[in-house]
Amino acid sequence: MTERKAANLQLKALTKKYGEQTALYETTLNIPAGRFTSILGPSGCGKSTTLMLIAGLEKPTAGCVLVDGDDVTNTPVEERGIGIVFQNYALFPNLTVKENILYGLRARKASEATLSSRLYEMLELTYLTDLSERYPAELSGGQQQRVAIARALAPHPRLLLLDEPLSALDAWSRASIGEQLRAIQEASGVTTVMVTHDRQEALSLSDYVVVMNAGHVEQADEPNDIYDRPASEFVATFVGGMNIVRMPLIREGAATGLRYADVKLYRATEAALTRPYTFVGQVQAVQFMGDAVRVKVLLNDFQTTITADALRINTDRSVFSLHSLIAVELPESAWRTWGAQ
Ligand SMILES: Nc1ncnc2c1ncn2[C@@H]1O[C@H](COP(=O)(O)OP(=O)(O)OP(=O)(O)O)[C@@H](O)[C@H]1O
Ligand SMILES: [Mg+2]
Numbered sequence: 001m002t003e004r005k006a007a008n009l010q011l012k013a014l015t016k017k018y019g020e021q022t023a024l025y026e027t028t029l030n031i032p033a034g035r036f037t038s039i040l041g042p043s044g045c046g047k048s049t050t051l052m053l054i055a056g057l058e059k060p061t062a063g064c065v066l067v068d069g070d071d072v073t074n075t076p077v078e079e080r081g082i083g084i085v086f087q088n089y090a091l092f093p094n095l096t097v098k099e100n101i102l103y104g105l106r107a108r109k110a111s112e113a114t115l116s117s118r119l120y121e122m123l124e125l126t127y128l129t130d131l132s133e134r135y136p137a138e139l140s141g142g143q144q145q146r147v148a149i150a151r152a153l154a155p156h157p158r159l160l161l162l163d164e165p166l167s168a169l170d171a172w173s174r175a176s177i178g179e180q181l182r183a184i185q186e187a188s189g190v191t192t193v194m195v196t197h198d199r200q201e202a203l204s205l206s207d208y209v210v211v212m213n214a215g216h217v218e219q220a221d222e223p224n225d226i227y228d229r230p231a232s233e234f235v236a237t238f239v240g241g242m243n244i245v246r247m248p249l250i251r252e253g254a255a256t257g258l259r260y261a262d263v264k265l266y267r268a269t270e271a272a273l274t275r276p277y278t279f280v281g282q283v284q285a286v287q288f289m290g291d292a293v294r295v296k297v298l299l300n301d302f303q304t305t306i307t308a309d310a311l312r313i314n315t316d317r318s319v320f321s322l323h324s325l326i327a328v329e330l331p332e333s334a335w336r337t338w339g340a341q
Helices: 047-055 097-107 112-125 141-153 171-188 199-205 223-228 233-238
Strands: 009-018 021-031 036-040 062-067 082-085 159-163 191-196 208-213 216-221 242-245 256-259 264-267 278-288 292-299 304-311 325-329
Touching: 009 047, 021 047, 021 062, 021 216, 036 047, 036 171, 036 199, 047 082, 047 159, 047 191, 082 141, 097 112, 097 141, 112 141, 112 171, 141 159, 141 171, 159 171, 171 199, 191 199, 199 223, 208 223, 208 233, 216 223, 216 233, 233 242, 233 256, 242 304, 264 304, 292 325
Parallel strands: 036 191, 036 208, 082 159, 159 191
Antiparallel strands: 009 021, 009 062, 208 216, 242 256, 264 325, 278 292, 278 325, 292 304
C-alpha cells in the first residue's frame, strides 16, 4: 500500500533552548526507516520538544534534521510530508469520520478517484469502515484515536509522529489500541516516532527505543538491549524493576543491577544457603501484583533491601510470610552493569 519508500530520519547535534533553559542538548540520533521508534523518558525531559523539532513546529537553536539525507531544518511544517497525532486527537468536531480522514487529501486537491480509494484503504487499515458517517462526539476515545491516525496517514506521509497518543485511554484500551497502532504501522510501513513516558508501552510496541533524561539521550537501542544492557544507572532503573546492589560480595561493591524478576527466593534451608550468591534475609513486605508476588527482603548481613518478583504459578506462597527468614539468590548470570564500570 505504501507509495513511498520508508524514510530515514537523522538528528544532528540538535539543540533547543527556551530562553535560558536548555530543553535539548546536542542530540544526534539515527531513527531507522520503516520502523516503530519510541522516545521514552520522565516528564520534562524533552520528548515533545524533540518531536516538535522533527515536525518543524519549533525551530532548533542549533543543529539539523535530515530526512533521507535532505536537510529539512528550514523547511516549513506543511512541506515536510509528516503526519502528526497529538494526545488530545483534535479531530474536527463538525466533520464526519470520513471527512476528517479526507481533510489532508482535499487540501492537496486530490482527485475524486484518489479520495475514494484512499478513504477505503484508511477505513480498512484502522478498522473504521462501519463508522465512516459518524461524528467525533459519537465515537469512543479509542475510535477517535484511530480516526486521528487514519487522518495523519491518508496523505502518505514520509513520517508519522505521535505524542503520547494513548495517554487519554484507560489501561485496558491502551494495551489493545497500542497493539492496533503497531499493526497499522507495520501494514503502512511508515517510519514512526512515538513519544511516551510509559516504559511498558515503549518496550512492547517498538523496534527501537530512545531513552531520554534531562534533555539528553541516555540510550538508543532495541528494546531487549535497553532492558538487558542498560547504558546507565538511569536507564537501568527507569526501565523498571531493577535492584541496584552495592555489596562487597557482588562485584566488590560496585553498583550492580539485578531485575526483580531475576532474584530467586527459597525456603531458608541449609541446602539453599550453600548456593552461590545466596544470602539469608527477612521478609519485610509482600505485595500482590496479579501474576506475580512482589517480595521485599532485608539481607541481614548487608543491611540491603532486595525486591523480588516471584511468579505466582511457580510459588509456594507460605515461603513468603511476613517477617519470616528466607534464602535470597542473586544469580551471577543476571548481574547487569553499565557505562564504563
Ligand atoms: N514553549 C516553551 N517555553 C519554555 N520552556 C518550555 C517550552 N516548552 C517546553 N519547555 C521546557 O522544556 C523542557 C522540556 O519540555 P518537553 O515538553 O519537551 O518535555 P516532555 O518530555 O515532553 O515532558 P512531558 O512528559 O511532561 O510531556 C521542560 O523543562 C519544559 O518546561
Ligand atoms: Mg510532552
